[in-house]
Amino acid sequence: MLDPAADFGQLIRIIQSGDPDAAAQAIQHYDFSRQGQEHRFYAHALLHYYAHRHQLAAREAEHAASLALIAQDHGLYASALILQGTCSAILFATDAATESFHRALEVFDRSDDQAGRARALVSLANIHAVRGENHSALNFAQQALSALSTPGTGDPGSGLAVTINNVLGMVYSNLEAFETAERYFRICAALTLEQGHASAFVTASVNLLECLSRGGRNDEACREIERLIAHPDYQTLITPHVLNTAGEIALRAGRQAQAVAHLQAARQASAATQDYEEYCRSIITLAQVDGQLIRGEDIREVIRISETDSRADLLEQGLQAAVGFGGFSDDEKVRRFYPQLVRALHHRAVALREQTIGDLTKKAELDNVRHLAGYEQQLRVAAEETIQRQVEELERGRLSDVLTGLPNRIMLMAQMLRQTREDAPFLLVTLDVNRFQLVNDMYGHDLADELLRVLAQRLSGSLRSGELVARVGGDEFALLLEPGANARAQVDRVLAVVTQPVALGGQSVRVSVSAGAALWPQDAGSAEALRRASELALLDAKANADAVRFFDARAHAHAGLESALAHALTRGEYVLHYQPLVDTRHRRVVSAEALLRWESPEHGLQSPAAFMPILERGDHIIEVGAWVLREACRAAQSWGGTDVRVAVNLSARQFTSPGLLDTVRQALRETGLPAHRLELEITETLMMLNPERTERVLRDLRSDGVRVMLDDFGTGYSSLGYLARFPLSGLKIDRSFVRQMMQDPQGKSAAIVRAMVSLSRDLNLELVAEGIESLQDLDVVMAEGIRVVQGYHFARPAPDWRPPGAD
Structure with missing residues (x-):
């Protein structure tokens, strides 16, 4: 049992020992009152991490980092970030992990902590190695070695040396330099065995055996990994990673039954521990072994998971599995999986040339500098041949329309992707035959098909060099045209050709079409967005009986959202995210801003920029605003044991509505929240709509005890005289001033901020700086005398945020 007087370092060592009972007892008997809640959260985060409860560990580590930052305990802050990033990586959020590691590196750089720098750098190297970004991984790993080699830098237990050597082994294994990789993995295994660290030894041994197998020594690797799994001392250390690796090694050795047993076990274990990386790995490998072993939903889950993260490699493997899976219909493969796979392959074709040359140039330099040029050429050709072979396999019989012989939607998207990368302007025209069903009914399917073939020939004949036409639906075509000086003239030229009479069944039939057009890059930022823009324009043309309509960004800014938004409140689709405001002088959270989000089943999570303009156009905003008030008050009341506001x-429509005061009072009454813990934010522009009414409303709110903050101060048009006249509680400096002050500390924006500091002090107003995203931002605003701050540096808005110390 841990003596309460023992130091925090001893507690951490007990947790890291891997004995969950001893760790739990140690935490229970440790006196955290001497050091603060940030240490309690960090200890619990480590406990969850070693128990493979990675989501809980990530959450507790995030709390620890936020509190440590408020307490200005930079060492614990950086350690919590490293732990949070490690958990994020395991949970398949590598972008979030990368951000955490970079923030930790910033702290270690500022304190000149070389061992800490090595920890952050090797963590970044590991993320890039997992993503297959080998050149970046090698760069970070070498920086980590350099930091660790700095005179006076310690490495207790050689833990960092093990991690760095392991990452270097991973990188060289990815580069298929198996002999070099084997050397690094053997160093890892020897170090961990010498330390008596069983878990790390198992990991190092598995990595070594996978390297041997990939290098062609399958029987040896298969025999040794079976012996490792069966070893009585390591039974509790066999993770999903070990089981997946054993399954893949068994497959290479031709032992399918043994492979399936390991892969199924890995699937079950990874699902139980929420290890998404290994779960996806097991599903993909099982699909390659026997499609009967999995369901279509399993593959969809792999694709969904990989789409949420920057794992293009895993997404491509999942899509390859989907294309070959017999449980999916051809229609679903053509509509969904083939287009995604083509995009993934073309993306890799572009990225692989640069990355392969960069990564393997490094390998070539290490092998033999004199053969560098020839080695690069050989690798380049091999990479390009691989990509070309994969694309050709897809193109054969799959990328053209059977009826017309035109390219289909997949080829259209592939061509659009190529052209968007080249940045040359082009025009996408989506064309639809009007009343095509009537042709079907009057002339029959055969003649209707003949009409489509004729239109396809005419459209093909109207093209100039470098242009393309595709059939993308039943009676829908799409064209990629050079816009020229007059895009409308280009579309009219095509329409004039296609609308000539067509001979069908001995009769002359006039053809009517509608078209929607969109320009790259003016109308969209991606190929998919350009396709949607063109189709929206087509819908406008058909609705207004026009021959052609061009995309209008203002008219279509919120297309498709209005109908779903009308029912969002009754369906319970709104949610509030909370972001804390931190008092840096007293090192505590003083308030949390409630930020509205819309979780639409159809459109996904939407920020206010997407839906607030729609709400503002009608009275629905008042109902939504009342819900936000009630929900925010309810949440704040649930933060028992704190005085956090x-x-x-408040929106313009809500502030000017006659029932505002009643709405606020009812929300406070129903939730039981004390009025002084509610803070309403209004903008300068809103305040000046009717200054007399504004003054009356603000005085009523203040007399009730409700605080009122002036948001985005300095961006509106109010007179400074009104600041003294209106009963305000404080001002929030707009983030634009913080950004400009960082760029030019002696510029006009910095002078305005200093004036705001002086003004707020003289008027006894609380001053808040928004948009604090780094330690440097924080140092600058604190140096100017601003003590209350808000921004991503402390916490991103989150739906489950609660203040430290809440019941």
Whole structure:
């Protein structure tokens, strides 16, 4: 049992020992009151991490980092970031992990902590190695070695040396330099065995055996990994990673039954521990072995998971599995999986040339500098041949329309992707035959098909060099045209050709079409967005009986959202995310801003920029605003044991509505929240709509005890005289001033901020700086005398945020 007087370092060592009972007892008997809640959260995060409860560990580590930052305990802050990043990587959020590691590296750089720098750098190297970004991984790993080699830098237990050598082994294994990789993995295994660290020894041994197998020594690797799994001392250390690796080694050795047993075990274990990386790996490998072993939903889950992260390699493997899976219909493969796979392959074709040359140039330099040029050429050709072979396999019989012989939607998207990368302007025209069903009914399917073939020939004949036409639907075609000086003239030229009479069944039939057009890059930022823009324009043309309509960004800014948004409140689709405001002088959270989000089943998570303009156009905003007030007050009341306030933004329609005061009072009454813990935020522009009414409303709110903050101060048009006249509680400096002050500390924006500091002090107003995203931002605003801050540096808005110390 841990003596309460023992130091925090001893507690951490007990947790890291891997004995969950001893760790739990140690935490229970440790006196955290001497050091603060950030140490309690960090200890629990480590406990969850070693128990493979990675989501809980990530959450507790995030709390620890936020509190450590408020307490200005930079060492614990950086350690919590490293732990949070490690858990994020395991949970398949490598972008979030990378951000955490970079923030930790910033802290270690500022304190000149070389051992800490090595920890952050090797963590970044590991992320890039997992992503297959080998050149970046090698660069970070070498920087980590350099930091660790700095005189006076310690490495207790050689843990960092093990990690760095392991990452270098991974990189060289990815580069198929198996002899070099084997050397690094053997160093890892020897170090961990010498330390008596069984878990690390198992990991190092598995990595070594996978390297041997990939290098062609399958029987040896298969025999040794079976012996490792069966070893009585390591039974509790066999993770999903070990089982997946054993399954893949068994497959290479031709032992299919043994492979399936390991892969099924890995699937079950990874699902139980929420290890998404290994779960996806097991599903993909099982699909390659026997499609009967999995369901279509399993593959969809792999694709969904990989789409949420920057894992293009895993997404491509999942799509390859989907294309070959017999449980999916051809229609679903053509509509969904083939287009995604083509995009993934073309993306890799572009990226692989640069990455392969960069990564393997490094390998070539290490092998033999004199053969560098020839080696690069050989690798380049091999990479290009691989990509070309994969694309050709897809193109054969799959990328053209059977009826017309035109390219289909997949080829259209592939061509659009190529052209968007070249940045040359082009025009996408989506064309639809009007009343095509009537042709079907009057002349029959055969003649209707003949009409489509004739239109396809005419459209093909109207093209100039470098242009393309595709059949993308039943009676729908799409064209990629050079816009020229007059895009409308280009579309009219095509329409004039296609609308000539067609002879069908001995009769002359006039053809009517509608077209929607969109320009790259003016109308969209991606190929998919350009396709949607063109189709929206087509819908407008058909609705207005026009021959052609061009995409209008203002008219289509919120297309498709209005109908779904009308029912969002009754369906319970709104959610509030909370972001804390931190008092840096007293090192505590003083308030949390409630930020509205819309979780639409059809459109996904939407920020206010997408839906607030729609709400503002009607009275629905008042109902939504009342819900936000009630929900924010309810949440704040649930933060028992704290005096943290909740801040709610008021919209213009809500502030000017006659029932505002009643709505606020009812929300406080129903939830039981004390009025002084509610903070309402209004903008300068809103305040100046009717200054007399504004003054009356603000005085009523203040007399009730409700605080009122002026948001985005300095961006509106109010007179400074009104600041003294209106009963405000404080001002929030717009983030644009912080950004400009960082760029030019002696510029006009910095002078305005200093004036705001002086003004707020003289008027006894709380001053808040928004948009604090780094330690440098924080140092600058604190140096100017601003003590309350808000921004991503402390916490991103989150739906489950609660203040430290809440019951």
